[in-house]
Amino acid sequence: MARAVTNQRKATNTLFAWAIGLLIFFPILWTILTSFKTEAQAINDPPIFFFFDWTLENYAAVMERSDYAKFLWNSIIIAVGSTILGVIIAVPAAWSMAFVPSKRTKDILLWMLSTKMLPAVGVLYPIYLIFIQLGILDSRIGLVVVLMLINLPIIVWMLYTYFKEIPVDILEAARMDGASLRDEIVHVLTPMAIPGIASTVLLNIILAWNEAFWTLNLTAAKAAPLTAFIASYSSPEGLFFAKLSAASTMAIAPILIMGWFSQKQLVRGLTFGAVK
Amino acid sequence: MATQHSRSAARLMMAPAVVLLLGWMLVPLIMTVFFSFKKYLPLRGDKLSDGLEWVGFLNYERFISSGSFWPSVQTTLVIVVSVLVITVTLGILLALLLDQPMWGQGFVRILVIAPFFVMPTVSALVWKNMFMDPINGILAHLWMLFGAEPVLWLSQASVPSIILIVSWQWLPFATLILLTAIQSLDGEQLEASEMDGAPKLKRFWHIVLPHLSRAITIVILIQTIFILSIFAEIFVTTGGAFGTKTLTYLIFQRVLDSQNVGLGSAGGVYAIILANIVAIFLMRIVGKNLDN
Numbered sequence: 331m332a333r334a335v336t337n338q339r340k341a342t343n344t345l346f347a348w349a350i351g352l353l354i355f356f357p358i359l360w361t362i363l364t365s366f367k368t369e370a371q372a373i374n375d376p377p378i379f380f381f382f383d384w385t386l387e388n389y390a391a392v393m394e395r396s397d398y399a400k401f402l403w404n405s406i407i408i409a410v411g412s413t414i415l416g417v418i419i420a421v422p423a424a425w426s427m428a429f430v431p432s433k434r435t436k437d438i439l440l441w442m443l444s445t446k447m448l449p450a451v452g453v454l455y456p457i458y459l460i461f462i463q464l465g466i467l468d469s470r471i472g473l474v475v476v477l478m479l480i481n482l483p484i485i486v487w488m489l490y491t492y493f494k495e496i497p498v499d500i501l502e503a504a505r506m507d508g509a510s511l512r513d514e515i516v517h518v519l520t521p522m523a524i525p526g527i528a529s530t531v532l533l534n535i536i537l538a539w540n541e542a543f544w545t546l547n548l549t550a551a552k553a554a555p556l557t558a559f560i561a562s563y564s565s566p567e568g569l570f571f572a573k574l575s576a577a578s579t580m581a582i583a584p585i586l587i588m589g590w591f592s593q594k595q596l597v598r599g600l601t602f603g604a605v606k
Numbered sequence: 607m608a609t610q611h612s613r614s615a616a617r618l619m620m621a622p623a624v625v626l627l628l629g630w631m632l633v634p635l636i637m638t639v640f641f642s643f644k645k646y647l648p649l650r651g652d653k654l655s656d657g658l659e660w661v662g663f664l665n666y667e668r669f670i671s672s673g674s675f676w677p678s679v680q681t682t683l684v685i686v687v688s689v690l691v692i693t694v695t696l697g698i699l700l701a702l703l704l705d706q707p708m709w710g711q712g713f714v715r716i717l718v719i720a721p722f723f724v725m726p727t728v729s730a731l732v733w734k735n736m737f738m739d740p741i742n743g744i745l746a747h748l749w750m751l752f753g754a755e756p757v758l759w760l761s762q763a764s765v766p767s768i769i770l771i772v773s774w775q776w777l778p779f780a781t782l783i784l785l786t787a788i789q790s791l792d793g794e795q796l797e798a799s800e801m802d803g804a805p806k807l808k809r810f811w812h813i814v815l816p817h818l819s820r821a822i823t824i825v826i827l828i829q830t831i832f833i834l835s836i837f838a839e840i841f842v843t844t845g846g847a848f849g850t851k852t853l854t855y856l857i858f859q860r861v862l863d864s865q866n867v868g869l870g871s872a873g874g875v876y877a878i879i880l881a882n883i884v885a886i887f888l889m890r891i892v893g894k895n896l897d898n
Contacts, residue, residue, distance in 0.1 A: 343708040351717035373742040423623035426616030445631045447885035452874035453634035479630040540725040542838035560727040578728045589723035
């Protein structure tokens with residue numbers, strides 16, 4: 331017997347959930363609001379919520395001060411570049427593990443995951459040294475490679491779980507029709523795998539965008555992305571709340587929007603398929 | 607059925623990923639272990655090309671016996687355990703709430719998930735300045751509203767402050783995963799127990815919680831691995847001062863700030879061992895899941 335949920339109970343739930351949701355979201359909301367205030371209004375006592383003179387001057391100031399476009403461009407190149415490179419390397423690997431599993435497939439998958447668990451700080455100096463030797467310290471290509479390697483296990487895993495869901499019968503049918511391995515991949519598998527690849531790409535761009543250990547430690551003036559740009563506000567500029575807020579809003583806005591689109595796929599990507 | 611041909615092709619396709627990850631794992635790891643047995647102070651003229659002095663386990667001993675080691679281990683554990691308790695408890699409650707029928711569920715979900723997408727440097731700075739600033743921060747205003755003395759968050763309550771920031775970042779992750787697990791709960795089973803007149807708390811304890819146990823374990827393991835190595839949250843707030851030096855941060859300071867590579871590498875080896883202990887448990891669970 332299906333129970334009719336009373337409207338009253340639904341209203342109570344709604345009220346609670348919205349209140350808590352807004353509380354959790356508040357730091358972000360506050361940052362966005364503050365970015366449109368003047369510096370004086372930003373530190374007004376008591377705090378002003380909505381009724382202030384909305385201004386864009388902070389955004390202009392941030393752009394002028396710090397060459398924001400350069401940091402943004404670095405972030406885009408590093409996040410997108412490492413993801414694409416990772417996908418190119420991961421697709422064949424995930425494909426073969428999903429469709430031609432061997433006794434060792436499981437071990438290989440787990441081993442790949444285990445490389446993700448190495449604490450970065452444990453290998454900081456060797457990487458630093460190698461980067462200096464290769465002349466790629468503070469270069470975008472260096473970060474593209476490092477972030478690709480960091481996220482490669484997740485990319486392989488996500489793709490693997492998606493590929494696993496593709497019915498094998500279809501591949502066998504194609505094989506019977508004389509399709510070669512290449513045909514199989516290009517004409518049969520790829521179209522079916524595109525949604526999975528797309529969510530993998532999205533999640534990994536987010537992870538790479540927000541990565542804040544290697545991007546802070548391996549960059550200086552040239553290749554620094556937005557994570558480092560924000561860290562430069564640490565002090566004393568951070569006390570200019572409105573400008574800090576404008577800079578922060580610009581750094582998180584693109585990824586917040588992408589994240590909201592990818593939230594359905596998040597769980598799979600973050601739990602390695604262990605929670606469905 | 608896989609033929610011999612497709613098997614060797616499969617191996618070939620796996621090769622780039624495997625080789626790259628193997629290199630990424632082994633080369634720096636071997637270097638770290640190598641340095642950990644050497645005296646290596648680049649600023650004092652020690653050069654790799656001149657050969658480094660072999661010091662045995664001296665670095666390991668010195669790292670452990672230094673005054674900052676045990677406090678850093680303690681800080682690390684306090685932060686990890688506190689964040690886990692907070693995010694898992696609140697995550698379960700929040701997931702139960704979000705699972706209820708309501709208006710605008712999708713919108714609330716979006717609000718709750720948002721902090722996960724904020725880059726660590728931004729969340730750390732926003733909390734540090736706009737919330738925890740003792741004069742102009744929101745929390746100071748709130749405290750004064752109730753007539754209380756504003757707290758100097760990042761110096762007087764530095765570790766709780768870091769815990770608050772990190773919990774805010776990870777609560778969405780716990781909630782999202784636990785919500786997914788709750789939604790996969792068999793509705794009929796719940797309804798049957800409801801018909802039997804089982805009280806809500808009992809239902810939660812005997813049906814919902816056991817169903818969630820695996821998801822909870824996974825949340826705990828994954829978060830542990832990430833929270834063990836938080837960096838930016840400390841880097842931009844306290845810089846390791848006021849008792850917020852975690853093991854990760856201590857190693858970072860040894861290696862990059864004071865450029866004592868040998869000592870820092872020994873610390874790195876400890877951190878790797880610590881992370882591996884946690885990782886083994888996670889691997890077991892994920893591995894079991896692969897079988898079915």
